[in-house]
Amino acid sequence: MSLEQELVQRLQELSPNYLEVVNESSGHGGYFPGKESHFKAVIVSEAFEGLRLVQRHQLVYSAAGNLLSAGKIHALAIHAFLPSEWNGQDTSSPECAHAPKN
Structure with missing residues (x-):
């Protein structure tokens, strides 16, 4: 099974x-092709009810567990919303300064 x-x-x-x-x-x-190191997660869940942003992120980190360890997922961008907050916002990621150049 892939990391994703x-x-x-x-x-x-x-x-x-x-x-x-x-x-x-x-x-x-x-x-390189097949590399899995940087991910973005957009999550809309009632589980975030009453939680501050940092607590929402901690909940996501807890769910991801040991996938966020050396040799696995290096970076995880988290966009965590309650259903009442989610309107299909733009969750585009900025370009990495070390991105491969074309």
């Missing part, structure tokens, strides 16, 4: 109304 698939599976424990996990590794330095 494992991450999706683990984030399901947050009972998301909407979940999008994107492998953004190709936009970062040292990329």
Whole structure:
């Protein structure tokens, strides 16, 4: 199972109304085909009710567990919303300064 698939599976424990996990590794330095190191997760869930942003991120880190360790996921951009906050916001990631140049 790929890291992306494992991450999706683990984030399901947050009972998301909407979940999008994107492998953004190709936009970062040292990329090679198949590399899984940088991800973005957009999660809309009632599990975030009453939590501050840092607490929402901690909940996501807890769900991801050991996937966020050396040799696995290096970076995880988190966009965590309650259903009442989610309006299909733009969650685009900025370009990495070390991205491969075309």
